[in-house]
Amino acid sequence: MDSRSGAAVDTEREEIEQYMTTHALEMHLNQIVNDVVKEQPEDPFVQMSTSLQVLSAQVNSILGVTAREALNASGTPALEVTVETIQGTFSAMTTIGPYDNDTQRFGGKGLLKSVDSVEKLISDKLVGRELNQPSIDALIQEEPTPPANVVLAVSMACCRAAAKHSDLELHEYIAQLGNVSDPCIPVPVFSVINGADAASSPLHLKSVTVTPVEAGTFEEALEIGVNIQAGLVGTLENSGHKYTNVGSTGGLAPPIESGLEAMRVVMDAARDIGCEASVMLGLDVCSGKIVEGLGDGDAEGEEDAEAKEAKDEDAGEITYDVAKWVKGGNQSLKTGEDLTEMYIEWLVKFSVLSLEDPFHQKDSPAFMQFKERLDAEIARAKEREAKLAEAVEGDEPGDADEEPTVRNTATVGNDPACFLQLVGSATCSTEAEIDRYHEEQTVNTLLLTMAKGRTVSGAVSMIGKAQSLGWGVVASIETDSAETPDDFIAHLAVGCKAGQLKAGGLRGGEFVSKYNALLRIAQSEEAPPYASRSFRSFSSSS
Known part of the structure; x- marks a missing residue:
């Protein structure tokens, strides 16, 4: 008779069951026995x-790779790739191109060429290969190189398979790839108002976001985002905007033209639910979409690229049309200096956490001018605070007539060097560009999409690069493509401790899927800690 305690027997049984499940022993042994009985x-x-x-030779190998057209949130094709291994099938979906340009199918946005390239360029390369992420990512980029969407979707699907074969959660496996010992759940960045080409709106800002910087848990942050977006509907109605559309990244799209007005209604909604002090605003200027007189970046071939470069250099002072999205309106051209004054006005009136792509990447003078002006305004604001503190101690009245200063003089994200996140989206697409802006000290935050990294390994490397320079990181959905329900970016944000996740608004399942993925991780038994106020510099020891 077994003399061990019931608890010991239960523990041993659980360990055996876990071992059998991990290696799918029962399924494989049953299949082998069935084959023997059948063939006798x-x-x-x-x-x-x-x-x-x-079976042993196949245990960590890829057995097959297939692809198909699926649909993204706008009803146009996205590429879905499925990798088969001995432990099952693992899929990933990406909505980036290139497209077929066959006007007879999906208005030219079909992806049959990409599907075909999986069979012709990928399958033979990967079948029989061991699930090793860096090796796979290097292999699928060798000549002849498949299309960008194929490379990315295959990399993501293989990563999911490799995590399963390593008996790890996806975010845990990604943390191993990046040598991250202390992953964390990022602070959500909710897109609450959409404008520009993300909405049928005259607003030149692509999005206005709210970040619950004071929330202590992910659940609390999520609730704040839900309540603000729900309350914003009523606030807009009270402001005369009874009928409001939804933008392409899950935010509301009211017919508001002024950036200041957009920020006001968002903060009014936050105030109405009592969380005004808990959130900060983010503004995606997307300056590349409103810049005037520069090439559109679509030139092909070395000669065209050189001609485009010469044209840009001859264009003179760069200007921006902040009325570009006003239907039937006239241009309202602003120089980099004009935009600097506008941004400072915003910072005076509202608590702003982030400015994304405030100037075109070729407008270096504007970046430098804004940095100098911002530094001066923060110094002036701190000096004023010190004078007011001295006046209070001495019971003397402060100078009420002094010119107002920027609202936020405290550092953000537990980063002693950052008062405002200057986020590089279109301006930072490569590690070389990260180096450039770091040297100029005009950008301090990377917006990372999976497409920028090209592969999982590439995305992990870009995040590591930015973090090694002291930058903050915002992991993000693709900014110029309709989204899919694939939640890989959420797991990447956790595993690489990005600290922030910009996954759109809460109007659309394709956006909510990312926040739900974080919610499941946050409520798991071995949940990583929440980044909370340390979203720029998280450390498990802090």
Whole structure:
């Protein structure tokens, strides 16, 4: 009779069951026995031995790679790739191009060429290969190089398979890839108002976001985002905007033209639910979409690129049309200096956390001018605070007539060097561009999409690069493509401790899927800690 305690027996049983589940022993052994019974060989044990040897060779190998057209949130094709291994099938979906340009299918946005390239360029490369993420990512980029969407979707699907074969959660496996010992759940960045080309709105800002910087848990942050977006509907109605559309990244799209007005209604909604002090605003200027007189970046070939570069250099002072999205309106051209004054006005009136792509990447003078002006305004604001503190101690009245200063003089994200996140989206697409802006000290935050990294390994590397320079990181959905329900970016944000996740608004399942993924991780038994106020510099020891 077994003298061990019931608890010990239960523990051993659980360990055995876990081992059998991890290696799918019951399923594979049943299949081998069934094959033997069906074929009835003269020596069944030889066949079983051979089958087990084949199985052993395949245990961590790729058995097949397939692809198909699926649909993204706008009803146009997205590419879905499925990788098959001995432990099942693992899929990933990406909505980036290139497209087929066959006007007879989906208005030219079909992806049959990409599907075909998986069979012709990928399958033979990967079948039989071991699930090693860096090796796979290097292999699928060798000549002849498949399309960008194929490379990315295959990399993501293989990463999911490799995590399963390593008996790790996806974010845990990604943390291993990046040598991250202390992953964290990022602070959500909610897109609450959409404008520009993300909405049928005259607003030149692509999005206005709210970040619950004071929330202590992810659940609390999520609730704040839900309540603000729900309350914003009523606030807009009270402001005369009874009928409001939804933008392409899950925010509301009211017919508001002024950036200041957009910020006001958002903060009014936050005030109405009592969380005004808990959130900060983010503004995606997307300056590349409103810049005037520069090439559109679509030139092909070395000669065209050189001609475009020469044209840009001859264009003179760069200007921006902040009325570009006003239907039937006239241009309202602003120089980099004009935009600097506008941004400072915003910072005076509202608590702003982030400015994304405030100037075109070629407008270096504007970046430098804004940095100098911002530094001066923060210094002036701190000096004023010190004078007011001295006046209070001495019971003397402060100078009420002094010119107002920027609202936020405290550092953000537990980063002693950052008062405002200057986020590089279109301006930072490569590690070389990260180096450039770091040297100029005009950008201090990377917006990372999966497409920028090209592969999982590439995305992990870009995040590591930015963090090594002291930058903050915002992991993000693709900014110029309709989204899919794939939640890979949420797991990447956790594993690489990005600290912030910009996954759109809460109007659309394709956006909510990312926040739900974080919610599941946050409520798991071995949940990583929440980044909270340390979203720029998280450390498990802090």
